[in-house]
Structure formats: structure tokens, C-alpha cells
Amino acid sequence: MQDQFYEQTEEQEIKLTDYLHIISRYKWLIIAIFVLVVAATVIYTFHSPKIYSASSTIMLEEKSSENLLFSSMANKATSINNYIEILKSRPVLEAAYSIIQNSEIYPEIPLNPANHEEPDKFSPIGAIKEKLAVESQRETDIIKISYESTHPGEAKLVANALALGLQNKDNEYARIEFKNVREFLENRLDETERRLRNSEEDLRSYKIDKGISMLSEETTQIIEQSAELELLLSEAETEYAVAKNRLDFLTSELSDQDKLLSDVNSIITTPLLEQLRREIVTNQSKYLNLLSKPSYSPDHPELVALKNQIDNAKRQLNEEIQKTTNVKAGTADPLVYRADLISSISKARVEKNIAESKVENLRKSVEQYNRQLSLLPDAEIELARLERNNRINEKTYTMLNEKFEEARIAEKSKMGKIRIVEEAQLPEAPIKPNKKMNLLIAIVLGLGGGIGSSFLLHSLDSKIRTFDDVRNYVSLPILGTIPFIRVHDSDIDYLEKQIKNATGEGKEELKHIKQQVESRLITNYAPKSSTSESFRMLRTNIVAKKKKGQPLSLLVTSSGPKEGKSTIISNLAVALSQMDKKVILVDLDLRRPMQHKIFNLEKNEGISDFLYDHDKELETFIKKTKIDNLDIITSGFIPPNPSELLASSHMDEVLDILKQKYDYILLDTPPTMAVTDSIILAKKVDFRALVVRINQADKIVIKRIKEILDNVDSDFTGAIINGIHPQKYYSSYEYNYYYYYYYGKEDEKKDGALPKKSS
Template identity: 30%
Template sequence: MSSFNGNMKDGSYYSKSKTMPFQVEEEDISVLIFNYLRALSRGKWVILITFVATVLISVIYSFRQKDIYEGITSVLVRDNTRQSSVIVNFSVTDRRNLANEIEILKSRTLAEQVAYKLLQIIYRDPIRKTDTLDIIKGAGSAKIARVDVIAARIMGAVSVEQVDKADLLLIKFRSHDPEEAAVVSKAIAESYEERSMKYTRNTARSVRQFLEDQLAQKRRLLYESEERLRRFMEDNRVISLDEEGRRMIQRYSLAMSSAEEAEVMVKMLQSSLKAYEQEIRAMTPKLSNSAVQATIDPYTKLFQEEIAKLEVERDKILTDPASRYNVNVQERLQEYNDKIESYKKRLQQSFERQVKQGLSNVNASEAYQELFKNKLNTELELIEQKSKFEAYKKLAEEYDKAFLKSPGVNVEFGRLERKTKSAQELYLLLEKKYQEALIAEEQVPKMVEVIDWAITPGAPIAPNRKANILVGVVIGLTFGVGIVMLIQFLDKTVYTPEQAERLGPLLATIPMMESFDDDVRDKSGASVKVIEGPDAEYKKIASHLVTHFDPKSSVSEAYRTLRTNILFSGVHDFNGSKKQGLIYIITSSSPKEGKSTTISNLAITIAQGGQKVLLIDTDLRRPIIHSIFGYNKEPGITNYLVGRAQIDDIVRNSPIQNLDIITSGTIPPNPSELIGTQRMKDMLQLFRERYDIVLLDSPPIIAVTDPQVLAKVADGMILVLLSGQTQIELAKRSIDAIRKVNAKIIGFVLNSFDFNNSYGSYYKYYRYYNYYYEPKGKNKNVKQGFLTKIIERLVDKV
């Protein structure tokens, strides 16, 4: 035994494990996991109640909600860029951005149009005309709501979605009534379709009206020219011109009509350019300034002007009938065509480069890019038409000068005839364009086409009761576990041996004792009956003297472990050089932590080991040892200290061999002063000589100073911690109080530890010990739940 004692002297047994960092780290991980698993196990009812309550609330909430139905109408927004035959690259309907269309569908303006339409429909079933739509019903006495109220309701329940990357929009309207959901969705689609058609027709109408005004003006000019020519012919009796005069008039009229046609085109292109600029401003207000101000650069403009001049020169040659058979003229025409093609290629490259530069610093949609490109292209066409107008006008002037060289009367006649001819050709051209515009206005393509009208939904889309309940299940579990984890985080109580070991050496872990026997007083075998009324808790404490009543139980073995660890704590000398007995104080941080049960069973266990033990009840404020063993309080230690009894009068022989007991005696008014007297010290010195071990049951150290007074004459103190009750901070304060008087703390005892709710090595130890030491007929196997088995395996793996 001496060699074993040498390795554990002065508590080195407990410090030895600290030299093994790997094991400590592994234990820390296990402890951490175990603490959380223990918290879940202990808080299973909190989790269950929280879970049931949350699921119940989600079920009630889900089934109290009204069903929501959704009517869906799908519409196709066409991406047509229809070129008008009137103006090159002028589109009646330009590319639209679907994001803009979605905003239009959700706008207040369209909602008000839908509200007016619903006020005409009125009924949920428009065919049978039954049941008024809820959306148009007024509040209070009003039968019908105002238009703005209906529009607000529509805006709050409508949603629009784009189908992937297609030009298909889904108009969705939600309502508690399935018929109303379908009716309102249809009304929104109809209003949107009507608005789109009105917009596209207005665009085509503006082209037609412009041509109509121009045609009226040219008709009047043609009539005036014809009338002047007729009067001149009547007054001067002129019938016709010669062949050369007619040829010169034909050239002049063609040149003049081309110039006037170019002038009309300039006006129309300017109108088109203005429309593009307005649409750019409406689409992207933040970018409108740069986009609107962007114009054709001089280099590109020069190419377009040269092309226009070359085309006019080419047309001038083509008007000469003799050019068809002249080889030299044909070669000149080919040169003109080659130059025109070359300039067109360079113009295209320059134009594309300018478009790319104009969009390089703009993060815009495809619709905006197309609109910007069309705007520049229109400006380029405008430059071409202006150049043609100037060139044809100049050419007409040249023909006019040549014609003026004709003799006398033919000059005036030719002038009137050429004006008439020019007006007639321009009128015929505008008449043709006007007819095309009329056809285009009537054949305007529909920008919006309804693909599928909404039908009455057969099932609600919300609430999704299954999903709500599932969310309630998840939230309930999460919330329940969160509450338990929060309680665990805030709980600073000692529960496990690992927590106790962080405070200092752990001498033993005493399992929880749940047995209670009403006849335990009779089983105690005490010969002395209690005179005063029994203490309220003595039966429970007396029933826990398992070391006497059930010495083969696992709890008794735990007390024997405590005895062994105390004897090998370094205070004892097994070589026999120490003659006097040792004094130990058993205390706790607060009342009812099991110190009296611990000291009673420890005394019995040491006595069963063959050593003489004296158990003294020094808790002079709330004594209980006398009730446990069935004695009267008097005479006791206080009677001796005040001189009213002798040593032999207060020492009582218990039925347990080698165990003597001294009760408290009369409760004094000044316990601390009484136990601090010299007489107390002399008495304890006397007991050192008579007994191997003297155990002092003292009051809680935080409550009173009695343990600190006794610590000066004791060899060591043992602090009892109650699992699940003793606060860590309170235990630390108890340690500080003991250290202040330079007393020695031998170690701690963790009392009432629930092995059934523990996992890993502690549970296995308890189970294995029951297997070997529990007598037959008792429940040797501690039942484990499914969750307990899983948690134990997880902890073992860690």
C-alpha cells in the first residue's frame, strides 16, 4: 500500500491525469457533447410541450385561413418590327421591353380601366348574372365601392410573371372566390389588350394623317397649276410643245418631283426621329440625355451625303434616253455604282462602330439598344433625304435654266406645263403612299394576343396547410431545442462529475437514491427512542443509510470509493508513524445538499472497514444526526462544552461496530463562539487519541462561519455538491472561504448523480456494477430508451 500511496500523496492522483493532454482534450470534447445531450434529455418535456404547442398553433392558423384561388390568363406580347411602306425603317410598332409591359399591367391607370370594366360586368357569373363580385362591393351602407377603391384592391391582388425567356406573360389574380379570380383576370387581360391596340393604331394613324394633309395641299396645287395651263392655252391658242420642249419638261418635272418627294420624306423622318427620342426618354429617364443627344458623327454623315449625291448623278444620266446605247455612258454608270457600293460598305462599318460606342457605357436592355439603333438609323436616313432634296432641287434649277433658252411663247407655256406635270407626279406619289397608309392602319398587327383565358380554378393555391404544419413542426422542434439550449447556457449548476472535477479533486460520485421505506426507523435497530417530535426529513435521510441496510448496492460501493479516496488522499501515513487519528469536516455550500446523508454513510463505511470512527454533529443550528440514528439530542456536544456533561455521557455506541456518535445537544444561541472555545479544541484532541477517524457534520459554509472555525483544528475538509442544485459560483465562493482560513480541501463529493440520465463511461460503470453486485430478484438491468441508446453510442465514439 505504501507504493500506491507514494504516487498519490497530497492529491497527486488527481493531478496525474492532468499531465496527459491528449486524454484531457478527448474528455473535454466528450463532456461538451454530453452536456448538450444531457440538456436535451432533461428538457425533453420542454421540447415536447413546445413542439405540440407550435404544431397546434400552426394547425389552427392554417385551417382558420380562407382558401385563396388564382385565376391565370396568359398573353403573348409580340416582338414585331413592322416596316411601313411609307418610310424606310419607320416602324408602326417598335420592339417593347417586357419589363415595361409588366409595370403597365400593374399600374393604377390600367387598374382603373379594369375597375370600370368590372362595374359593367358586376356579377361573378356574367352569363347567369348571379352574385355580385366581392371586389366591387362597398363598405357599410354603400352597395358599390368607388373606382379608386376597386383599383386599389385590384393592384393589391394582381401579379404578373414572365414565362422563362419567352414573350409570354401570365396575368394572375388572387381572390377568396374562384369565379371572381377568373373574371378579374380576364378583365385585366381585356383592358390591357384594348390599351395596346389603341396605342398601335394611334401610331399608324399619325402617319396616315400626315400624308392626308400633304395630299390635300398637293391636290390644291395641282388644280391651280392645271387651271393656269388651261387658261394660257385658251388665251394664246397653244396646243403643245415640240419634241425637245417635252423632253426638257419631262426631265424638269422628274427632278422637281424627286426634290419635293425628298422634302416630304424629310418632314416625316423628322417626326419619326422626334417619336424615337420621346420613347427613349420614357424608357430610361436616367440615360435619356446621352441617348437623345447622341447624333451621327461628321465622318459617317459625309459618307451618307456622298452616296446621295452619287445616286442623284446616276439618276441624271439615266433620264437621258441616249444613255442606254452609249458605251461610254454605261461605263460611267458602272463607275457610279461601284463608288456607291464602296461608300455604302464604309458607311455601314462607320455606323456600326458609332452604335457600339454609343452603347458601350450603357447597361441597357435589348429593347433599348434596338431603339437607340433605330434612332441613329432614322437620323442617317434624314441626312440622305436632305442631301437628295438639295441635289434634285439644284438639278431642277439647271433644267429650268436650259429651258429658259427656248424661244418666246414656248417658254411660258413650258413653264406652266412642267409645273403641272411636276405637281401631277408628286400628287400621284402621295396618293399611292396615302392608300398604303390606309391599308397599314387597318392591318395594324396586334401587339398583345390572349393565348389562354382564365378558367375557374378547381382548387385553392393557398394556404398550403401541409407546408404550414411542416413549418410548424420544424419551428416547434427548433424553438424547443433552442429553449433547452438557452436554459443549458444560462444554467450554472453542477450536474456532472466532469464539472465537479473542474473545481478540484473529485473523491466520489454518489448515485441518486430513490428508495424510501416507511419502516426504516424500525430497521435501524436503535435502542434509544426520540423524545421530541421527529424531524420532517429524518425518515428520508435514514432510509438512505444504504451502507448499513444494503451494503452490496452500487450506492454503497460509491461510498466505499469515497472512503478509499479519503484514506489515500495523502493525509494518512500507512507506515504507522502517525499515532493520532484524523479529523475531517463534511460541509456543503447551501442547505439540503446531502452532507448529513454523506457523512452518515461515510462513517458506517469506514467503521465497516475496521477503523474506529466517531461521528459528531457540529451543526448546532439545524442538527439531524440524532434523528437519523434514533437518538435524543441531549446530552450532546453543547452540553459538554458548557460543562453540564462529561465525555462518557455524550459518546454513544451505535449498533454498528466501531462507530460511535455524539449528537448536537441543546441548540445554543451562539454556536460559532461555542465551537471556537479552547474546551472544543481539547475535546477534539482527546478524540484524536481515542479514534482513527473523527467526522464533523458542519453547517453549510456559505450560510455561517462555523465550518471555518472548525477548519482550524481539522486535517481536511470535504465539500458536498448536489447534482443539479449546487451553483458553480456558490461552490467557488465556498472554496474561497475555506482557503481564507488556510484550511485544506481534500476534495469534493458529487451527490445524487442520476446515472440513468447519463451516458458513456458513467452509465456503463453503473450498469456493470449492478450486474456483479445486485442480488437476485432485483432489477439488475436499467432500462434505456431508444434515444438514450443512440446518444450513448455517439458519446462513446467521441
């Protein structure tokens, strides 16, 4: 029967009310954690600096091209990722910071080191990189640049400066070829300017020294023609130098690409790519062989599967090749770039050859005019030479200046791949702290933390707190549930006042009532209370266990001290005596006896005296109480060896004698975990009850004492649950709660005393 009860209790399912009881028990902890978290969040939110965010948008313009086998989106993703990393690089950040420094609001923004306590230790570049956020828009060529700051103007300024800095750096890379030409022409222009000034000074000095200012018309014509040819020669030499410079630059770029392709050729011979190639060739051969058979059509499942395998292998092969080339080349399609270089080199070589041929022909013509000039008189020859050099330098300077401007315009007009789509705008409101979101998170964390802490404490708590704990850890039939017996100080004070004013027998009666109230003997001084009804229900369950016509010996113990076992057994004894049955209560707690105090009797001449020296009859140790049908044997003196006395044959004799005289023999024994007295007596009685006090009894201790009883082939008949609060522990379907609801509320105030207070 009891084993069946154990199985039923072990299979109890967890109900929602169980969790609600735990939450109700720890409600103040939950409220405290909730208030603490919300308060901390509110303080943090209102004291946190306001953070503003601004975003600019750029677009990567890149020409699409075909891959080795078929097109892929991997190249686009790689290019975008490359530009994102370039944007975070120090050169771009420094360029952006230079733009920021030229802003009107620079003196007031946090990025200005002067606005910090230790300017030398502040790094503006590091601060920009830390607060910078870059993300690419999915399936587009758009890159979003965001920056957060406590200054709204700085957020806008930095976001725009980063976009502009990246665009400038990209343009610089795209204009590098034109830059070389411009720098070459600039150097030639400076050199020609110096020659022009020198020739002008030489001509002026010669005319002054020789007193010659005019040349003959024939000489002037020869000089003009010679100067024109010299100009053409200088122009041709310039074109030749530009073409040669450009060809050298392109050849250097091609050399770098050839090294790259040579490296790629070695990489694409890896075992993985070789395996993929062999797989493609094998599957293609198998596909063609099957297709040649009459029974196989192109839509045959086996051919479709082979074709899918071939396509997948090609795709994988292409992706592996693209990964290699993209990483090494830094461009989406290095082969196309190399082809463009070769085309540009071919054109540059043709231009160089044409310019070289032109230079040679012009030099011959110039030499011819120089021979004509050599035939002139000496004075006229020198003046003609100076005049010609001056005109040549003038025209050469004009020509170089024109070409320099053309090169500079061409350089400026060359644009990179970055386009600014949208500039950052001044943020109107801060994005942090988000007051609503922070408060919502605080509410969730506060409730979650509080409830989680309550469940954690509940799981770590080893005390019996609820009826579920009783069912799960005590695993005994419940004989009765006893509410907490309140003793109000006001009732004691009232009784003391009554005692002072009373005389004679009335005074003694009041003293007796006061003693019973203090001893919580509620079944005698308040028999109509709901608590007394709980003892009567306990009495009913015990009486049901009694065999007809036979006495019942009952042992009441607890797992530990202060669980109320003495109070319960004394009230149970009173309830049994009210049935007109003869009841005796034996105080066998020979270490800390209590029954003599509860019933206001002398402790001496008790059970220990009889067990220690049984020369007297047992009847001489039985004491009458003021309650009908209830006798008591007090503990007597405190012996040095209680366990040995209780284990003796004299104790068996005591029980045999009492069973002949009484219907119910109640034994008040010490806590089981503390001493072995209860274990010794367990096999001597018919009924064993374990008092379990809510919030006091320990789960581990109860489990241990049950194991101890099992070791001596005994067990508890049932459990008495003590110290409950009816509103907290009973459901609306349990009888005791109904009784409490209908009667207990009125009687609760009367539990402390019987006499009514006068108004």
C-alpha cells in the first residue's frame, strides 16, 4: 500500500500553481531585483551621453566581365570587401582627418585633441576607426558609411569626410598614369622656362654690346624657318619622351601582372583543381558514351544527373580559380586587366616609334638650316643664332605649357570607381540611449532576473516549504495538517490583568487558562477553533488505524528540534480524550522533556525513575490532569543513558501495562536525527507519526531518517504537517480550507484566550 503511495507521489506532474507558489514566496526578492534593475537602468539611461549617428552612401562602379567558365557574384563581393578594408586603412583615415581639420566646426568637436585633458595621448585616427561602421547593402554595389558621436555636427562631418577621403584616394590611384605624364611635362616646362630666360638675356646683351638690332630680311626668314623646325623638333622630342615614359610605366605594370599570372598558373595545378578537371573530363566522356546509345535520350535521369555533376564541378572549379586570382590581383578580372595593358602597350609602342621617326626627320631638316646659317657673316651669324634660340625657346615654352594644361585637365577628368550617392545629413535626434528600449529591457531583465533568482534559491533550498515538497521528499501519507497556532501578546496581557483582578477559584482558573494559552493547548481552551478541528481530523485518521477492541500505541517524533512535536502530541492527546477514551501521554523525551510544562505538572517521579529503579508500581508514576480521561507520565529525572533505558525490557513492560489500562498510549520521543531513542522505540509501537514543520524541516534530513528506519525494518505510518497557513497552502477543494473560510476567520481571534474582553 505504502509502496503504491510512493509510486503515485513520484509521478506527480509539475503544475502552473507550483511556479506561482514559488513566485509568491519570493515576491519581495523579485520586487527588490526588479526595482533595482529598473532604477539602475533609468539612472544609466539619463546619465549616459547622447549619441548621434550620421551615414553617407557611396557606390562602387565596376565594369562587368565574363569569368573563365561562367559569371559569378563572388568578384563583386570581393571588390566591395576590398574597398571596405581600404576605407578602414590608415591612409584613407588620415585623408579624411585632413578634411575634418579644415572644417569650421573642428575647434568644438571631440575629435580635436585640444578638447581633451591629455591631448598628447589622444589619437584622432584611432577614435575615428573605433566609432566607424561600414556595411554593404545586400546584392548591390552600395556601401554605407556610418559614424557615431556625442556631437551631431561631428557625426555628419566625419561620415562625409570618410566618403570623400575614399573617393580622393581612389581617384589618385586611377590618375597615376596621367600623373606621371603631368609631372614629366612640368619638369620639362620648368627647364624650358629657364632656357627661355637665359636666351632672352643673351640676346639683349649681345645687341647692346655689338650695337646691332636688326637682321637682313633673308636672314630673318632663315631664322624663322629654322625656329619653326626647332619648335617642331622640340615638340616631337617631347611627344617621344611622353610616349617613352608611358610605355615604361605600362611595361612595369605588365611585368607585375605577368608575375601574378605565373603564380596563378602554379596555383591552379593544385591537387584539388586537378581532381575537379579529371572529374569533369570523366563525366563528360561518360555522358557522350551514354548519349550515343539509342536507349538514352537527353532527358534520361542518368544523363540529367551526369550533366548536373558536370555543371557543379565546373562551378566549383571556376570559384576556386576566381578565389586565387582575386586575392592575388586585387581586381575582379586580372586577365581582362592584363589584356587592356597589352593593348595600351601596343598603342604606346606605335606612338613611340612614330615620335622617334618624326624626331629623326626633323633633326635632318634642322641641320640643313644650320648649314645655311653658317654661311652668314660672323656678327650676323651670332645674332641670328641668339635670335633663333630665343624664338625656339619661346615657342617650345608655349607648346609645353599647352601640353601641360592638357595633361592636367586629363588627369583631373579621370575618375575612379567610387561615386558619392548621398551625403550625410545633420542628425536631428540621438540614437542612444534608446529610453523606451532600455526601459523595456530593464523590465524584462528585472522580472527575468527576479523570477530566475527565486527559482535558483528554491532549487538550492533544502527546507520543506510546500505540499509539493511534502509529496516529493517526505513521500508519506498525510495524517493531518495543523495550522500555525498564534499566541497574541494582547491576549496574554488581557489575561494577566484579569488574574490581578480575580480572587479565589476564579483566579486559579484564569491562571490555568493562561498556562494553556502559553503552552498552545488549543484543543482544550478553544475547542471550536479551526485549528482544533484540524486536530480532530488528525484524530479521525489515527482512530481509523486502530483495531477494534485493541489499544493503540502511538509514537510521535520529528526530524529535528523545534518542529512542534510536543505541542502536537499534547493537543492530540486532548482530542482523543474528548472521545471518552482513556488516553495516557508518556514523555519519553528524556533529554529535553516538555510535557510537564505544557500540563503544569511536576517533572520528578516520572518514567525515567521507573525504568531506572522499578521497585515501585508503575501506577505511582501516573499523574492526573485537569482534563477528563487524560493521564500523563512525565519524564522524571534526566538520566545519563536514555537510549539504554528505552531499549531495556522494562520499557516493554511499561507498554504492556499501559495497554491493559488505556485505549491510546501516546509517546513523545526526541527528534530522530539527533538521537537513537525514536529508532529504538519504533519497533515497540503500533503507529509511528513524523511531524514535519513547514519552513523548518530539512529534505535531506527527512530522507536520511527514512533510510535509518528502513535499516531496522521499520517505517513511518504517516506524516503530520505542522505550521501551515491555510490561505497559502490549501486549494479551494480541500476540506480544511473550507472550514477555515467559514469558521476560522471568526475563531482566529479567539485562539489565544477563552474569556471575552469587556468593551
